Amino acid sequence: MTLKVALLGCGNVGSQVARILLDEQAELAARIGATLELTGIAVRNVDAPREGDLPRELFTTDAEGLIDGADVVIELMGGLEPAGTLIKRSLNRGASVVTGNKALLAAQLPDLTAAAHTGGAQLLYEAAVAGAIPILRPIRESLAGDHITKVLGIVNGTTNFILDAMDTHGSQFEDVLAEAQRLGYAEADPTADVAGHDAAAKAALLASLAFHTTFDLENVYCEGITEISADDVAAAADAGMVVKLLAIAEKTTDSSGAEGINVRVHPTLLSRQHPLAAVRGAFNAVFVEAENAGELMFYGQGAGGAPTASAVMGDVVSIARDVAAGGGAAKEAQPRPTRALDIAESTTRYSISLEVADQTGVLAEIAGIFSRHGVSIETMRQTVGSEAHDGAARLRIITHAGRESALTATVTEIEQLPVVKTVSSVVRVEGK
Amino acid sequence: MTLKVALLGCGNVGSQVARILLDEQAELAARIGATLELTGIAVRNVDAPREGDLPRELFTTDAEGLIDGADVVIELMGGLEPAGTLIKRSLNRGASVVTGNKALLAAQLPDLTAAAHTGGAQLLYEAAVAGAIPILRPIRESLAGDHITKVLGIVNGTTNFILDAMDTHGSQFEDVLAEAQRLGYAEADPTADVAGHDAAAKAALLASLAFHTTFDLENVYCEGITEISADDVAAAADAGMVVKLLAIAEKTTDSSGAEGINVRVHPTLLSRQHPLAAVRGAFNAVFVEAENAGELMFYGQGAGGAPTASAVMGDVVSIARDVAAGGGAAKEAQPRPTRALDIAESTTRYSISLEVADQTGVLAEIAGIFSRHGVSIETMRQTVGSEAHDGAARLRIITHAGRESALTATVTEIEQLPVVKTVSSVVRVEGK
Numbered sequence: 001m002t003l004k005v006a007l008l009g010c011g012n013v014g015s016q017v018a019r020i021l022l023d024e025q026a027e028l029a030a031r032i033g034a035t036l037e038l039t040g041i042a043v044r045n046v047d048a049p050r051e052g053d054l055p056r057e058l059f060t061t062d063a064e065g066l067i068d069g070a071d072v073v074i075e076l077m078g079g080l081e082p083a084g085t086l087i088k089r090s091l092n093r094g095a096s097v098v099t100g101n102k103a104l105l106a107a108q109l110p111d112l113t114a115a116a117h118t119g120g121a122q123l124l125y126e127a128a129v130a131g132a133i134p135i136l137r138p139i140r141e142s143l144a145g146d147h148i149t150k151v152l153g154i155v156n157g158t159t160n161f162i163l164d165a166m167d168t169h170g171s172q173f174e175d176v177l178a179e180a181q182r183l184g185y186a187e188a189d190p191t192a193d194v195a196g197h198d199a200a201a202k203a204a205l206l207a208s209l210a211f212h213t214t215f216d217l218e219n220v221y222c223e224g225i226t227e228i229s230a231d232d233v234a235a236a237a238d239a240g241m242v243v244k245l246l247a248i249a250e251k252t253t254d255s256s257g258a259e260g261i262n263v264r265v266h267p268t269l270l271s272r273q274h275p276l277a278a279v280r281g282a283f284n285a286v287f288v289e290a291e292n293a294g295e296l297m298f299y300g301q302g303a304g305g306a307p308t309a310s311a312v313m314g315d316v317v318s319i320a321r322d323v324a325a326g327g328g329a330a331k332e333a334q335p336r337p338t339r340a341l342d343i344a345e346s347t348t349r350y351s352i353s354l355e356v357a358d359q360t361g362v363l364a365e366i367a368g369i370f371s372r373h374g375v376s377i378e379t380m381r382q383t384v385g386s387e388a389h390d391g392a393a394r395l396r397i398i399t400h401a402g403r404e405s406a407l408t409a410t411v412t413e414i415e416q417l418p419v420v421k422t423v424s425s426v427v428r429v430e431g432k
Numbered sequence: 433m434t435l436k437v438a439l440l441g442c443g444n445v446g447s448q449v450a451r452i453l454l455d456e457q458a459e460l461a462a463r464i465g466a467t468l469e470l471t472g473i474a475v476r477n478v479d480a481p482r483e484g485d486l487p488r489e490l491f492t493t494d495a496e497g498l499i500d501g502a503d504v505v506i507e508l509m510g511g512l513e514p515a516g517t518l519i520k521r522s523l524n525r526g527a528s529v530v531t532g533n534k535a536l537l538a539a540q541l542p543d544l545t546a547a548a549h550t551g552g553a554q555l556l557y558e559a560a561v562a563g564a565i566p567i568l569r570p571i572r573e574s575l576a577g578d579h580i581t582k583v584l585g586i587v588n589g590t591t592n593f594i595l596d597a598m599d600t601h602g603s604q605f606e607d608v609l610a611e612a613q614r615l616g617y618a619e620a621d622p623t624a625d626v627a628g629h630d631a632a633a634k635a636a637l638l639a640s641l642a643f644h645t646t647f648d649l650e651n652v653y654c655e656g657i658t659e660i661s662a663d664d665v666a667a668a669a670d671a672g673m674v675v676k677l678l679a680i681a682e683k684t685t686d687s688s689g690a691e692g693i694n695v696r697v698h699p700t701l702l703s704r705q706h707p708l709a710a711v712r713g714a715f716n717a718v719f720v721e722a723e724n725a726g727e728l729m730f731y732g733q734g735a736g737g738a739p740t741a742s743a744v745m746g747d748v749v750s751i752a753r754d755v756a757a758g759g760g761a762a763k764e765a766q767p768r769p770t771r772a773l774d775i776a777e778s779t780t781r782y783s784i785s786l787e788v789a790d791q792t793g794v795l796a797e798i799a800g801i802f803s804r805h806g807v808s809i810e811t812m813r814q815t816v817g818s819e820a821h822d823g824a825a826r827l828r829i830i831t832h833a834g835r836e837s838a839l840t841a842t843v844t845e846i847e848q849l850p851v852v853k854t855v856s857s858v859v860r861v862e863g864k
Contacts, residue, residue, distance in 0.1 A: 016724075020577065020724075028577065030644075030768065031576055031644060126574060132722075132724070132725035132726060132728065133728060134566075134570035134573075134574030134575070134728070137569065137570065137573060137574050138566035138569065138570060138574075141566075141569060141746060141749070141750050142558060142566030142569050142570075142743070142746040142750075143566070143742065143746055144463055144745070144746050144749035144750065144753075145452065145460065145742065145744070145745020145746050145747075145748060145749045146742040146745060146746065212462075212463060275710065275731060278707065278710050290564075290742060291738075291742075292448075292452075292564070292738040292739060292741055292742035292745075293564035293732065293733065293738075293739050293742035293743070294564060294732065294733045294736075294738070294739055295732060295733070296564065296565060296566070296730075296731065296732035296733075297729070297730075297731040297732065298728075298729075298730055298731075299707060299728065299729040299730075299731070300725060300726065300727060300728035300729065301725065301726045301727070301728075304726075306723075306724040306725075306726070307724060307725050307726055309724055310575065310577065310578040310722060310723075310724035310725035311574070311725070312577070313576070313577020313578060313724075314573060314574040314575055314576050314577050314578065315577075316577060317573070317576035317577045318573050318574075318576065321576075322754075326758070336462065
């Protein structure tokens with residue numbers, strides 16, 4: 001049995017996938033029980049110089065013609081169009097699709113899933129979240145008989161590299177970003193990474209799979225790391241914690257007790273004892289809490305041509321085995337609707353740093369505001385002297401878990417107090 | 433569509449699986465696209481007292497009759513027989529099987545795999561290795577388009593609990609073992625855990641899946657933790673390292689350059705920077721190195737009723753989805769033969785502690801022996817004084833990577849030296 005494989009796009013990942021399909025045909029056939037034949041590679045310009053020394057006759061500009069004869073389509077061209085149209089066309093006519101296009105998936109997951117159901121085809125996208133780390137398949141299959149309650153992910157290598165360097169060397173954000181750009185860990189325009197947009201797209205995908213739904217990217221709360229200062233990182237270290245940009249998806253209840261899903265991306269303080277705290281450099285990791293399985297963590301490289309190609313090929317082999325075994329239809333029931341909860345409804349802890357007048361009665365006044373909003377204080381630490389400004393005391397308050405709306409109302413009221421000079425940072429806290 | 437599910441055994445895990453199948457029938461049906469009907473639970477004594485308040489009419493002593501009407505069989509009775517015969521009977525007649533019976537799998541994997549192929553059925557056993565951690569499916573599917581080169585696993589919670597407590601509190605092995613027995617982390621007869629036999633069975637299964645073969649348990653080298661002293665653990669801590677019992681499966685070449693697979697279980701020194709070093713208490717983790725994916729780690733709970741039930745149910749849902757989608761046949765090509773390499777052919781590093789006469793020329797004599805065997809020394813550290821015995825110096829030597837046969841020959845020759853009072857410990861080292 002031979003399965004025809006069409007490849008769309010031939011950049012860094014695409015050329016490595018093509019190389020594997022060509023060089024390892026015999027090995028893959030032994031693992032699958034069917035031969036994978038790369039029938040063509042659709043590109044915009046057949047004559048463009050490219051890596052990998054691939055046979056010229058494979059290249060074509062006719063993407064539609066290529067996919068119409070294929071059993072499996074691998075989409076690695078990126079961008080919303082024409083990728084979205086080509087994927088839907090493939091799925092509708094029954095060809096399964098492997099893609100790593102997280103922007104497209106986050107924007108059109110319901111449409112793409114519906115097309116897969118219509119065509120009786122599979123849509124797999126392990127490469128779209130956390131690169132080489134097998135995380136989507138374990139969530140979709142291994143934990144399919146359990147109830148996931150929460151997912152915490154370090155899913156953006158650039159921001160983890162920056163925060164880790166700030167933690168290790170005490171540097172400022174801007175200096176580390178410049179170094180990351182020099183080393184190739186950050187783009188010339190780093191906005192998608194440092195503003196959290198990349199992590200938000202992955203958070204929407206993780207939430208969709210973890211909670212058997214399709215979670216809309218628009219409902220993901222997103223806050224980047226550009227406001228994190230060397231002071232914040234040093235203060236976290238003082239408290240035995242570390243700052244990480246986390247993608248968080250959580251099944252919870254709102255203040256009326258109704259169930260819903262809250263998905264958010266923001267800088268987060270974690271205890272150094274938490275398994276995610278040890279994820280260094282540009283590595284990624286996803287921490288999953290499930291009712292029966294308990295705590296799980298998946299760790300590895302989040303980007304790069306070879307790791308991403310590994311994830312793509314895992315999906316291709318999985319589909320090919322299903323087709324070879326006579327199956328190949330969609331494997332999951334239809335996603336179910338769910339209610340997205342606003343960030344104001346989420347339950348979290350806050351770490352608040354502020355400068356206050358160094359006079360009696362200030363602590364009582366501040367503590368009174370927390371109390372009136374029903375927010376319980378876990379620790380309050382006051383430091384006077386060299387690190388505080390002239391005649392001021394510096395306070396660091398960590399709260400117990402509370403409703404975000406109550407926490408923000410508390411901070412807003414504290415900012416108005418005449419004795420409060422400035423609220424210098426507010427960072428959410430996760431973990432015990 | 434309704435799938436008949438037969439459960440064999442109703443201990444801690446079995447009763448939780450039965451509870452999930454009964455209580456979550458609607459939720460599981462929504463996820464699968466078919467209803468799972470628990471048709472019966474085979475036990476030795478229908479009237480034995482048991483947990484979970486399960487309907488009495490489900491219990492039967494007729495295991496054969498039960499499986500002959502089933503689409504999916506869940507084997508949680510444990511032991512080699514009658515479990516082995518019942519599983520083969522199920523597979524041969526086309527019913528897929530989920531089991532967590534590592535002893536049976538390690539002993540009979542080739543027979544069981546052949547029965548699955550004969551019957552066109554699936555045999556899944558995620559629960560057999562590292563409890564709730566999805567590790568076998570990621571290896572079998574997510575990494576199916578990559579080449580795994582090495583697997584390092586903390587796959588026995590009892591020994592990790594003991595070694596972690598020795599590291600944290602400086603206690604002796606015997607004291608911690610007694611505490612672990614009191615807390616229920618160790619059996620009254622702890623041999624299977626502390627001698628490494630449990631880890632060896634899991635190592636054989638990991639090697640079989642990682643290298644697309646069936647690796648024979650008899651070819652796993654196995655050394656337990658009973659010889660690890662508080663001194664060894666303290667010396668490791670001094671050197672920035674930690675002692676872990678690792679299951680290691682590695683694709684390598686022997687001294688003639690021929691390829692093979694080496695599988696071994698032994699106490700191992702790891703740098704505290706290694707992701708596995710942070711795995712505390714009774715937790716498990718498996719570290720995988722693959723050509724394209726790079727380094728991956730999977731972390732979670734290795735045992736317990738609920739975590740193990742989660743792993744079992746993940747396999748059940750996976751099989752049920754395949755059957756509901758019209759597939760359900762065996763998913764992998766036949767395992768391929770491989771060559772097992774003896775421990776003597778493995779390449780590793782050694783940490784050697786010894787007491788020598790405190791006189792000139794000793795270091796040169798010892799270094800000369802390493803050199804003659806072609807073993808390169810990475811660090812040699814000498815301490816004289818309170819911790820060494822009367823008139824003796826204590827040496828700690830860590831080697832670069834070398835062939836195990838050369839390392840053992842070196843140690844044997846050093847032990848014969850008149851100036852060497854005792855070689856107090858030899859522990860292998862992994863990681864950079």
